Amino acid sequence: MAQNLSGDVPFLRSPEKDRSGEAERLPNLAFPEPEAAGRAMRDPQFPIFEMVLGRPNFLPACFLEIGAARGRAVCKIKTWGVDFRGNPGEWAGTGFMVSPNVMLTNNHVLHDAASAANATCIFNYQVDEANQLLATKGFRVNPGRLFVTSKAVGGLDYTFVWVDGEPGIEFGFINLDRRALQIGTDEFANMIQHPGGEPKAVVLQENQVKWQDVVVVHYTSDSEHGSSGSCVFTNEWKPVALHHATGKAKDPALGKFLNEGIKLSAIAASLEAMAQDSATRESAETLLRMFKGTDELMGFFGALGRTPPSPEPGFEVVVDGYKGEASDIDVGFWNIEWFNQRFDEKRDAVAKIIASMNLDIWAFEEVSPESTRKLVEYLNATYHVEYACAFSEPGVSEAKQTTTVIWNTRTVTGTRETWPDKVEEWLRVDSRDFDDLVFEAVEGKVFDRYPGLFKFDAVRAQGQDPFVFYLVPLHLKAMGEGSKRRRMASKILAEAVKVMIESGHDEDWILGGDYNAELASDDFKDLLTAQMVALSAQDEAGGAMSYVKSPKSLIDHIFLSANLAKTYGADDYFIVAAEKTIPGYIASISDHRPVLVRLSLNALPPGGPVAGALRSPGYGARSPALEELIRRLENGGGPAAR
Numbered sequence: 001m002a003q004n005l006s007g008d009v010p011f012l013r014s015p016e017k018d019r020s021g022e023a024e025r026l027p028n029l030a031f032p033e034p035e036a037a038g039r040a041m042r043d044p045q046f047p048i049f050e051m052v053l054g055r056p057n058f059l060p061a062c063f064l065e066i067g068a069a070r071g072r073a074v075c076k077i078k079t080w081g082v083d084f085r086g087n088p089g090e091w092a093g094t095g096f097m098v099s100p101n102v103m104l105t106n107n108h109v110l111h112d113a114a115s116a117a118n119a120t121c122i123f124n125y126q127v128d129e130a131n132q133l134l135a136t137k138g139f140r141v142n143p144g145r146l147f148v149t150s151k152a153v154g155g156l157d158y159t160f161v162w163v164d165g166e167p168g169i170e171f172g173f174i175n176l177d178r179r180a181l182q183i184g185t186d187e188f189a190n191m192i193q194h195p196g197g198e199p200k201a202v203v204l205q206e207n208q209v210k211w212q213d214v215v216v217v218h219y220t221s222d223s224e225h226g227s228s229g230s231c232v233f234t235n236e237w238k239p240v241a242l243h244h245a246t247g248k249a250k251d252p253a254l255g256k257f258l259n260e261g262i263k264l265s266a267i268a269a270s271l272e273a274m275a276q277d278s279a280t281r282e283s284a285e286t287l288l289r290m291f292k293g294t295d296e297l298m299g300f301f302g303a304l305g306r307t308p309p310s311p312e313p314g315f316e317v318v319v320d321g322y323k324g325e326a327s328d329i330d331v332g333f334w335n336i337e338w339f340n341q342r343f344d345e346k347r348d349a350v351a352k353i354i355a356s357m358n359l360d361i362w363a364f365e366e367v368s369p370e371s372t373r374k375l376v377e378y379l380n381a382t383y384h385v386e387y388a389c390a391f392s393e394p395g396v397s398e399a400k401q402t403t404t405v406i407w408n409t410r411t412v413t414g415t416r417e418t419w420p421d422k423v424e425e426w427l428r429v430d431s432r433d434f435d436d437l438v439f440e441a442v443e444g445k446v447f448d449r450y451p452g453l454f455k456f457d458a459v460r461a462q463g464q465d466p467f468v469f470y471l472v473p474l475h476l477k478a479m480g481e482g483s484k485r486r487r488m489a490s491k492i493l494a495e496a497v498k499v500m501i502e503s504g505h506d507e508d509w510i511l512g513g514d515y516n517a518e519l520a521s522d523d524f525k526d527l528l529t530a531q532m533v534a535l536s537a538q539d540e541a542g543g544a545m546s547y548v549k550s551p552k553s554l555i556d557h558i559f560l561s562a563n564l565a566k567t568y569g570a571d572d573y574f575i576v577a578a579e580k581t582i583p584g585y586i587a588s589i590s591d592h593r594p595v596l597v598r599l600s601l602n603a604l605p606p607g608g609p610v611a612g613a614l615r616s617p618g619y620g621a622r623s624p625a626l627e628e629l630i631r632r633l634e635n636g637g638g639p640a641a642r
Helices: 062-072 113-117 167-171 264-275 281-288 315-322 343-357 369-383 421-427 483-502 525-529 584-588 624-634
Strands: 074-082 088-097 102-105 120-123 137-140 147-150 158-162 190-193 201-203 209-212 216-219 231-233 239-248 257-263 328-335 361-367 387-391 402-408 412-417 453-458 468-475 508-514 532-534 556-561 595-600
Touching (some): 062 190, 074 113, 120 167, 209 257, 216 239, 328 468, 361 468, 402 412, 468 483, 556 595
Antiparallel strands (some): 074 088, 088 102, 102 158, 147 158, 328 595
16 A cells, blocks of 8 residues: 655645734735736745735636646656655655656655656546546656755755656646746635545645745645645646645634645746756756746846755755845846837836846836836836836937936935046047048947946845946947947947046946947957956856847847956856746847846955956057047047038
8 A cells, every 4th residue: 555655744834823914914916917026025034925816717718628738747656665754665646747758746755766766657547527547658767867856854845857758748748937926815726636646636626825935835725645746736727836745724714724835936946056056057957947937036047146056955045045135136238129119019018028037227228218217107006116217318308219227226226427528528429530440431429329327236235245336238330330330439438447447436347238249240359358258158058158148139248347257156246047048028029139147246255346356467458449549539539520
């Protein structure tokens, strides 16, 4: 007879605790959909949250078809050996395919490679309308190909394991989704399972969510031993959690027992901690590529840079990752393209992307002050966030195409700064003022869009070192006609940063946006020789990227000052995983994809950022063309008479 393992698996969050007081600590928030909650659900102590979504009980007829398709990917697991408690025997559980060859279940079902090697996955173990068993098909588990687990006690009680024979091709698989706000309190938590190791069963009644936090969700759905490892779904059959335990409920109104599932978003955060350890990186990144969506509470970059490398991160490591907001700054640059002319058409989609990606700062190119201001008003009213905005050229027409920035005031403070008079003069020059520096025939303003200067300061916890940096959003002349102007812009920007640093503004610098040329064009070599560092995907083959952008976005770049330019695995500023990709649906908004970077501040040196790194030997080396340009600018080489 199979053993019952579920009774020995502890809850991560005790259902015996009276949480009624906690439920009142946050108001019910009516968001258009769970994924849209964004930063409004953040809290340093992580109280629980509720969302009243007001969804009706009417369901489309396809609900039954979709549920049946999801159910095909669910299997019974049979195995034997020594269980996670150390007792010999045989036992059963539930699992579900998440790719053609990879299955997800609980650690307490398959706790080690030996129990996994002894396991068989049985698909189609269910009855028909005449209560007759259907023909089943079994597949062997192969932990030698892939086995990633987190302990049932002290961990998150999950196991990913390879299954030979590609059952996911024949029976389908469930696409994992890492959105943390997928389901709301009082919504329905549907389960497809093998209770007691018996034929497949579905729970669609008496199954409401009663409580949740960032790691777990509690619900009243029925289960038995053997149900461990089931997937918990919304009423739209979107995967939410991995069912793993049953416990007593203190509140009689909730019933005698509650079930607990580990949120898929928390499992993804756990894998990101594993991905920062060289011993587990490859397997963890393989699994992370199976997750879709963005964790609205973590932001686009998830737990990256917030959690210490760990071959098996536990519950507290994941919780700490959610608490790590003050330990990083996420910055995005995005050319939305004619946003002001098509504001009403694009507003909702752009706002949804911004809310779900949950960055600290966005710099926009080819927008107007009016469209940016209206976007911020809409974001704050609809998503209950607190964005502010500023424009590169204050005082210009509200409809003018320009560059702008918005930022989350809960995480950073920002101001528009003024360039020194000398730099200001450089930024207003025309390429026709320097006929002896001919690169091509096309002439005009060097900076078609004025490069504004913005200063940001991270909102840090008491006792933490400050982190202050300058940001310059850029939109340079288009590819086919502006190489000369782009090269001159590169020279001017390099010298402008140098002037600022030498005048005491020695904070870190970020220059990003639409450069309108590939790095290989050499249009930006003067920025590089000035010890600015161009982020690129060149190290992707090594298991990481220095930042994230679509492979098609070859003309959008981010340059960092040298003291920000660390690579994957370093202890300081930025760290990004290879599995991170820009969602494909953004292509419907703009031909340009955002370029994004996380500045991870977990391991700032005791004295804060490295001061004056740009003054290191070699910074002042200039090409003859740059020397001539600077000489002309400093000697009053202003706009020529027309």
